[in-house]
Amino acid sequence: MVSLLDIIGPVMVGPSSSHTAGACRLGLLARCLVGGTPDRALIELHGSFARTGEGHGTDKAIVGGLMGFRPDDERLRDALGILEREGLDYQFEKTTLDEDAHPNTVRITVERGERKSVMTGSSLGAGRVLVTEIDGYPVSVTGNLHTIVLVAEDVKGSIARIATILSDADVNIATLRLSRKSRGGDAFMVFEVDEQPGDEVRDAIRGLSWVKWAFRLDKVSA
Amino acid sequence: MYRTLADAIADAEARGIPLSQLALETEANDQGRPVEEIRDALRRALVVMQDAVTRGLVGDLRSTSGLVGGDAAKLRTGPDGPLAGTPFRDVLARALAVQEVNAAMGVIVAAPTAGGAGVLPAVLTGLAAARGIPEERVVDALATAGLIGAVVAERASLSGAEGGCQAETGAAAGMAAGAAVEMLGGTPSQVGHATALAQQGTLGLVCDPLGGLVELPCVFRNATGAAIALAAIEMAMAGVTFAIPADEVIDTMGEIGRAMDVRYRETAGGGLAATPTGRRLAKERLYDLKRA
Numbered sequence: 001m002v003s004l005l006d007i008i009g010p011v012m013v014g015p016s017s018s019h020t021a022g023a024c025r026l027g028l029l030a031r032c033l034v035g036g037t038p039d040r041a042l043i044e045l046h047g048s049f050a051r052t053g054e055g056h057g058t059d060k061a062i063v064g065g066l067m068g069f070r071p072d073d074e075r076l077r078d079a080l081g082i083l084e085r086e087g088l089d090y091q092f093e094k095t096t097l098d099e100d101a102h103p104n105t106v107r108i109t110v111e112r113g114e115r116k117s118v119m120t121g122s123s124l125g126a127g128r129v130l131v132t133e134i135d136g137y138p139v140s141v142t143g144n145l146h147t148i149v150l151v152a153e154d155v156k157g158s159i160a161r162i163a164t165i166l167s168d169a170d171v172n173i174a175t176l177r178l179s180r181k182s183r184g185g186d187a188f189m190v191f192e193v194d195e196q197p198g199d200e201v202r203d204a205i206r207g208l209s210w211v212k213w214a215f216r217l218d219k220v221s222a
Numbered sequence: 223m224y225r226t227l228a229d230a231i232a233d234a235e236a237r238g239i240p241l242s243q244l245a246l247e248t249e250a251n252d253q254g255r256p257v258e259e260i261r262d263a264l265r266r267a268l269v270v271m272q273d274a275v276t277r278g279l280v281g282d283l284r285s286t287s288g289l290v291g292g293d294a295a296k297l298r299t300g301p302d303g304p305l306a307g308t309p310f311r312d313v314l315a316r317a318l319a320v321q322e323v324n325a326a327m328g329v330i331v332a333a334p335t336a337g338g339a340g341v342l343p344a345v346l347t348g349l350a351a352a353r354g355i356p357e358e359r360v361v362d363a364l365a366t367a368g369l370i371g372a373v374v375a376e377r378a379s380l381s382g383a384e385g386g387c388q389a390e391t392g393a394a395a396g397m398a399a400g401a402a403v404e405m406l407g408g409t410p411s412q413v414g415h416a417t418a419l420a421q422q423g424t425l426g427l428v429c430d431p432l433g434g435l436v437e438l439p440c441v442f443r444n445a446t447g448a449a450i451a452l453a454a455i456e457m458a459m460a461g462v463t464f465a466i467p468a469d470e471v472i473d474t475m476g477e478i479g480r481a482m483d484v485r486y487r488e489t490a491g492g493g494l495a496a497t498p499t500g501r502r503l504a505k506e507r508l509y510d511l512k513r514a
Binding site for chain 1: 326336436
């Protein structure tokens, strides 16, 4: 459903809703995977991102997002300079992903302390984004809502247990998607929720013996 | 939100309310948020639009590549043309101003997109200033613009990569024309005609930016898009009607976009981007960019 505020918005630093605002949102989502500004980031640009990214500030927007700047933050313009001062080690590469990958796609590998994650996402236009893969699992995360992604062993009752943790924290589930690589193999769950879950929710889910890892991705749309 | 403008116009006229009120109520219902919250968000968007106009008119900004900037100020301080001192010239200046801010990585409202972000603020704030229209009516006009844009998003596209510039500055012109007609006291039916008149004037418009950057001709196409919106507003307010309904004109834009060769859809493979000068400038400027 198209929202009026998607049409009159977002408020953003120019020049391109797909190459700047969307790129920033992808950086913000990648940042969530390591719970803060990464120590190191490898940013692999595909398609139009690789071809016209520099002129659109795609590089600044992604690293700005990695540092937690939102699409309307004027610091994006100088993000590369700020980043160097912060001592964040980043590297850009041009790459060619699958031929059916969206033209504006980026693969971001982030490391922070012991944590390391790889995320592939695309900027679909008008600032809308879609994360299509995290750590090798196919996902579908838009950042339109707060999202919890997790990998769990394929055990019975796992969804009910997590739903209980969320409802106990007064967090309402908007959507749920479930996939697994094979029967009895790892299950990948994506919960989109209406309220921002606190650290205690994430930690409670991580505390379940059969949950291998869990992340909270913040809402990145306006 | 509505998928056809005809339904929205019929509902607004049956209830005797402006399209803006219908749009706000529908959005509040869709999103489960109070109307006042939606208006607050639109009010904040208007402030950003006004700030971008003011910032761009200073005239000191240059785009990332250096290809554009400084032209908005010329319409304020440069020699008079035949339309000096009119709202027309002021609206052109405002459209260039916002798009120059965008090209320089300043803050704008993507309405409907960043590439077409100059048209709507230029037309609405320019005409509001010329006619002394209170700010709350400009906020209402943004709701009407959002309704029209949502219909375009549903029926056609708001992306230059999908539909060419007719889907960006063209859609913006349709939104601005309809919204301004309501702001100036026109009926919902006149809003529909204004939208159709503006959108028909941009059918077939390609997206052909030099080097693929939102700079040239984008900055100027926002000014010419605003001019088309003004023409549509003047005609619709005078009672001129367009025989093809706005929904069908929007469908036509979508159809032309789907048939448009990929060279004319934001790839810099054709149009002005592929002219000898376009290629030379892109090569020089992008090379500079990489060296910087």
